[in-house]
Amino acid sequence: MDVETKIKEDMRALGCNSDTKITLAYHLYTHLVDEKLMYDTEYCFNKDVNTLYVVARPSKHAKMNIYVPIPTSFDVTMEFINKLQTNLCTVETGPTINLAFIEGDFTIVIYSFTKGLVDRLAAEKITEQRTREARRSFINSELKKSKEKIINEALNGGFVEDYDCQGSSRV
Incomplete structure (x- = not known):
């Protein structure tokens, strides 16, 4: 068999x-x-x-x-x-x-x-959650765009205009 x-x-x-x-x-x-x-x-x-x-x-x-x-x-x-x-x-x-x-x-x-994993959210809560996620996504994308500039300014202390000298100098 x-x-x-x-x-x-x-x-x-x-x-x-x-x-x-x-x-x-x-x-x-x-x-x-x-x-x-x-x-x-x-x-x-x-x-x-x-x-x-x-x-x-x-x-x-x-x-x-x-x-x-x-x-x-x-x-x-x-x-x-x-x-x-x-x-x-x-x-x-x-x-x-x-x-x-x-x-x-x-x-x-x-x-x-x-069974019993998650209760379905109300329509208003879903809209509120999507709005929050969209805001978070927007902020993250803006931070990514400016990431290099923010890091450079943090590491270099930024730029300060010195009116007594020509141009700008690092602090």
Whole structure:
């Protein structure tokens, strides 16, 4: 029996009966093991949400991350993501879930979703923040334009006009 068949049989034994979910999870699993070189990679099945997923560590001492294979044709909603986070996230993994969108040619793109990360700002606050950033950017650009002149004047003590002598002299 080859490795692919063995892994897919193990996934089916966990309780997943969908050939599509098994195929997607298998490709995600091999992607994380072979291409991303993840540690402690395992596949799991959650009956409450009927989801086959993979857990892995990006580095030896990192926390476990959850990766859920999703076909690109599937419409993902915030309700779906919240349901996954509620049923799959643990204290060990934290509030983040990674959705691995898999194309028909098995190209994989992974997006992370973290529950409770940031509240959305009000429209006035966004405008205020953009205005502040624009001002900061303007000041920085003006300082960059005059940087050499400012540094030279600071190092040389500036120029002082001496009316008793011809021209100017350094102090």
